[in-house]
Amino acid sequence: MERENFHIEPGAPMFNKGYSIIIDTKGPYFVYGKPTLRQEFIVPNAEGEAWEYKTGITYKVDHEPMVLCRCGHSQTKPFCDGSHTQIDWDPTLSADRKPLLDNVEISEGEELQLLDNKTYCVHARFCMAKGTVWHLVEQSNRPEAQELTIRETFHCPSGRLKLRDKKKDEFLEPRLEPSLSLIEDPQKNCSGPIWVKGGIPMEDSECTPYEIRNRVTLCRCGNSHNKPYCDGSHMRTQFSDGQPGLTS
Numbered sequence: 001m002e003r004e005n006f007h008i009e010p011g012a013p014m015f016n017k018g019y020s021i022i023i024d025t026k027g028p029y030f031v032y033g034k035p036t037l038r039q040e041f042i043v044p045n046a047e048g049e050a051w052e053y054k055t056g057i058t059y060k061v062d063h064e065p066m067v068l069c070r071c072g073h074s075q076t077k078p079f080c081d082g083s084h085t086q087i088d089w090d091p092t093l094s095a096d097r098k099p100l101l102d103n104v105e106i107s108e109g110e111e112l113q114l115l116d117n118k119t120y121c122v123h124a125r126f127c128m129a130k131g132t133v134w135h136l137v138e139q140s141n142r143p144e145a146q147e148l149t150i151r152e153t154f155h156c157p158s159g160r161l162k163l164r165d166k167k168k169d170e171f172l173e174p175r176l177e178p179s180l181s182l183i184e185d186p187q188k189n190c191s192g193p194i195w196v197k198g199g200i201p202m203e204d205s206e207c208t209p210y211e212i213r214n215r216v217t218l219c220r221c222g223n224s225h226n227k228p229y230c231d232g233s234h235m236r237t238q239f240s241d242g243q244p245g246l247t248s
């Protein structure tokens, strides 16, 4: 992939040359560079609020490209088995290619600014804990509220939520190793998107690039109306990848 073609989200890490994802316009995700692929479970706190991730299986992937199911019908999920050619589904990559920050609502605190692009909500719910991140950011001059604001924003897998440090005039982003996680949501009894971390570049099979972002969530249930991104439809359809649950 040619670096010049890509727009990089402010605050995202530098272009990760060793990794890339090509999205077949009618089929699966082709993943290059052998990034780690693992399960991550959304785990609630004692109050029942989405609070942390716990790691499940790490898949052994020794071939390249790794081909991941996008239609949701493979019998060998998370990998593609060719089912997308046999079923009735809409593979259309309908998401616009606008930068993430083009369409944000802003909540202001004294020190932090929260930028919210609702298009990318995947219902991971970390933002709802402890009185919601939108209220917390307004109180982010208090250390405890600031810590929670950063924690909840950094746990948002899709990058819907971003933070800007107003005094330093810089975006805050978690440091994420380039890798892929399969989100599992036992509390809601469903499997979620593929969480692409760490600035892995993506383009479709016609070489049209997507903005490079630190946090991206890709649909793997086949039902999103904002493909390739997840739009939370997996929760409505109770998508399950049939993979083992958390053992401890």
Ligand code: FES
Pocket: 122, 191, 192, 193, 194, 218, 219, 220, 221, 222, 223, 224, 229, 230, 231, 232, 233, 234, 235
């Ligand atoms: S995984 Fe398909 S909409 Fe979330």
